[in-house]
Amino acid sequence: MAVNDTLEGTHKIHEEAAAQRPGQLMPILNDFSQELTTLNLGPTHPATHGIFQNILQMDGERIVSGVPTIGYIHRAFEKLAERKPFYQITTLTDRMNYCSSPINNLGWHMTVEKLLGVTVPKRAQYIRVIMMELARIADHLICNSILGVDTGAFTGFLYVFQEREKIYEIYEEVCGARLTTNMGRVGGMERDLSPAALDKLRAWLKSFPAVMKEFENMFNRNRIFMDRVVNVGPISAEKALSYGFTGPNLRAAGVDYDVRAMNPYSSYEDFEFDIPVGTNGDTYDRFIVRNEEIWQSLRIINQALDKLPDGPYHADAPHYYLPTKPEVYKNMEALIYHFKIVMGEIDAPVGEVYHSVEGGNGELGFYLISDGGRTPYRLHFRRPCFIYYQAYPEMAVGTTLSDAIVILSSMNVIAGELDA
Amino acid sequence: MTPQDAAAPEAPVAEDPIKAQNAQVLALLTRLFGEGTFTNVNEPYGLLTATTTRERIHEIVAGLQQDQELKFHFLTTMCGINYPENPGQELGMIYHLHSMTKNIRLRLKIFFPIADPVVPTLTDLYNTANWMEREAYDFFGIIFTGHPNLIRILNVEDMDYHPMRREYPVEDGTREDKTDLFFGR
Numbered sequence A: 001m002a003v004n005d006t007l008e009g010t011h012k013i014h015e016e017a018a019a020q021r022p023g024q025l026m027p028i029l030n031d032f033s034q035e036l037t038t039l040n041l042g043p044t045h046p047a048t049h050g051i052f053q054n055i056l057q058m059d060g061e062r063i064v065s066g067v068p069t070i071g072y073i074h075r076a077f078e079k080l081a082e083r084k085p086f087y088q089i090t091t092l093t094d095r096m097n098y099c100s101s102p103i104n105n106l107g108w109h110m111t112v113e114k115l116l117g118v119t120v121p122k123r124a125q126y127i128r129v130i131m132m133e134l135a136r137i138a139d140h141l142i143c144n145s146i147l148g149v150d151t152g153a154f155t156g157f158l159y160v161f162q163e164r165e166k167i168y169e170i171y172e173e174v175c176g177a178r179l180t181t182n183m184g185r186v187g188g189m190e191r192d193l194s195p196a197a198l199d200k201l202r203a204w205l206k207s208f209p210a211v212m213k214e215f216e217n218m219f220n221r222n223r224i225f226m227d228r229v230v231n232v233g234p235i236s237a238e239k240a241l242s243y244g245f246t247g248p249n250l251r252a253a254g255v256d257y258d259v260r261a262m263n264p265y266s267s268y269e270d271f272e273f274d275i276p277v278g279t280n281g282d283t284y285d286r287f288i289v290r291n292e293e294i295w296q297s298l299r300i301i302n303q304a305l306d307k308l309p310d311g312p313y314h315a316d317a318p319h320y321y322l323p324t325k326p327e328v329y330k331n332m333e334a335l336i337y338h339f340k341i342v343m344g345e346i347d348a349p350v351g352e353v354y355h356s357v358e359g360g361n362g363e364l365g366f367y368l369i370s371d372g373g374r375t376p377y378r379l380h381f382r383r384p385c386f387i388y389y390q391a392y393p394e395m396a397v398g399t400t401l402s403d404a405i406v407i408l409s410s411m412n413v414i415a416g417e418l419d420a
Numbered sequence B: 001m002t003p004q005d006a007a008a009p010e011a012p013v014a015e016d017p018i019k020a021q022n023a024q025v026l027a028l029l030t031r032l033f034g035e036g037t038f039t040n041v042n043e044p045y046g047l048l049t050a051t052t053t054r055e056r057i058h059e060i061v062a063g064l065q066q067d068q069e070l071k072f073h074f075l076t077t078m079c080g081i082n083y084p085e086n087p088g089q090e091l092g093m094i095y096h097l098h099s100m101t102k103n104i105r106l107r108l109k110i111f112f113p114i115a116d117p118v119v120p121t122l123t124d125l126y127n128t129a130n131w132m133e134r135e136a137y138d139f140f141g142i143i144f145t146g147h148p149n150l151i152r153i154l155n156v157e158d159m160d161y162h163p164m165r166r167e168y169p170v171e172d173g174t175r176e177d178k179t180d181l182f183f184g185r
Helices: A003-020 A077-081 A086-093 A101-116 A122-150 A155-175 A195-219 A223-229 A237-242 A247-252 A283-307 A325-330 A332-342 A384-396 A401-410 A415-419 B016-033 B054-066 B129-140
Strands: A037-041 A053-059 A062-069 A350-358 A363-371 A378-382 B039-042 B048-052 B074-082 B091-099 B104-112 B118-120 B143-145
Touching (some): A053 A401, A101 A363, A122 A195, A122 A401, A195 A283, A325 A332
Antiparallel strands (some): A350 A363, B074 B091, B091 B104
16 A cells, blocks of 8 residues: 555544544544554653653654643642742743743733833833843744754754853843843842943844854755755644734744734834744744844844933832842831832732733733732733644644654743743 | 622723723623623723623623624633632633734633533634633633543643642641741741
């Protein structure tokens, strides 16, 4: 029997099973007339970039069905958040999408500020924009370069990882940490951009475009790379919307939805940038959209740096903004507020607020219900990759194992965010 | 605390265009689904919020999705909630819908007794509802009728309780070494 006949038979079984159980993504195949192999991909597999498992049914090289299992690093963030004062929840958020933790931190601060009705000064907003765009570049660099590694091109990864390292050095100057940044405070930033941070940022802005150009030269029209990614794992715009795709993955499918443009926050309306969209939503489109977003992020950073206003870097909200250490040592009021905030003695107003930011991989939402206490009554994170990862079996079925790895890689699924 | 209390007061500075848009959407909602369908209508921080019943939620969401004017094509998120002090309405589901063409967000809530936590599924309308509902089942024990694969998603399968319910504290209540005489925790 020819290979294609076998394949057709498998797809027929798959379709019949799907018709019998509508809505079921992963039909359980009990037909033993075909010789299917069960392949356990994960939970720890060098090619999955995180701890999640897929039990694949393989017909030779082809994937017939896949059942994802997630939750291996679930840490009950939503439950923990019901116990923690607002400023302590920041450290939970940067452990979600750890490839772009500043976006998570600052998104959370903006949610709390929205609840409290605190307006952050322009300078702090611009610094936040710079940091969030740096985080987006770091996130996209990792995703795209790892996609290269998964197709067998290691050079690009090593090359741009140096640049990510420089971004992390800028983080260090701004908040003192690299990975779990705990950046900013409710009400602004915890410190102003130091001269060292500005120097590093300016130097990086000069050196990075050349590297990015070279990275693009290496991949964008590379025949071997394109053979591996073009038309692999495509998803239509309707399907992508139904699956709750957001971020670059949705834009690659041709929907120009970007939270930064649609519901601007933190003064994004002041900057000029384009929203790149793809056409077929395949792996290649996702790759190209991310690359283009890096250029757009650079544009935003340059504009923000040029227009960086003078003024305070935090709001005048002593009840909520954690005072700086030198202030606490010198000043009685600062000491009192520091004590009250750290001990969680300051109650938040009653209210419920949904705030979303454009995270590295999609719309990162915070739904906060406050009953007027020191902690949220309920906090729900809209974690973009938890929502779109459920489309993975559908995208992987019918492809080969090597394609499935590439699709997974291009979806930018971050285990910490997936499991929260 | 009741869900009515949880609903926030008006945003400090209510922006007029948002208010006008919400009023329009609300008018359309009442026209489509009839008077009295929605209770507790308010707009905390500019996001139109309404409470309805579990009997009608599926029909309403389907109607909103198919409505040519509103086109709520996108289910942003849904989550469970537990108010133990609300007899008969202990558990709830909160849906966030988004109309990308008009850029309107809408929050729908339903409440139901904890003894009978059965809600219709939305998986036939949005593929994305699948895992969200599994998450709500996992953490709150809400049963979604018609869901194709309602099993735990983040917790282990042999867990025998639903941990996000308020009856399960984060810390062990019997421990004394963590009690603080001055601050009461």
